[in-house]
Amino acid sequence: MRIKLDKKCTVCGAYLDFVEQEDGVYVMCERCRxxxxxxxxxxxxxxxxxxxxIELMAEELADMAKKxxxxxxxx
Numbered sequence: 001m002r003i004k005l006d007k008k009c010t011v012c013g014a015y016l017d018f019v020e021q022e023d024g025v026y027v028m029c030e031r032c033r034x035x036x037x038x039x040x041x042x043x044x045x046x047x048x049x050x051x052x053x054i055e056l057m058a059e060e061l062a063d064m065a066k067k068x069x070x071x072x073x074x075x
Contacts, residue, residue, distance in 0.1 A: 001019070001020040002017055003018040004016075004017055005027070005058075007054065007058045009031065009032055009061070009065065010062040010066070011029070011065040011066065012029065012031045012032050014029055014030065016028065016029055016058060016061065017029075017030065019035075022040075023040060024037055024038055024039045024040045024042075025040065025053075025057075027057035027058055028061070029065065032065050034065045034068060036061045036064065038053075038057060
């Protein structure tokens with residue numbers, strides 16, 4: 001299952017995707033090619049509060065993308 005979120009990537013401005021697969025769930029930015037993974041069991045704990053799950057994963061994704069950009073600039 002793939003859902004286009006109303007959250008945007010803080011780096012490039014593209015809309016983020018929520019992807020559910022057999023092993024877990026991902027929030028990803030296709031343009032930046034960055035994704036955050038959460039195991040299915042852990043994500044299930046947020047079943048009653050899906051917006052909180054998305055918010056947490058989107059924040060982690062933003063941090064990862066920013067670190068990736070800093071690494072590229074430093075190279």
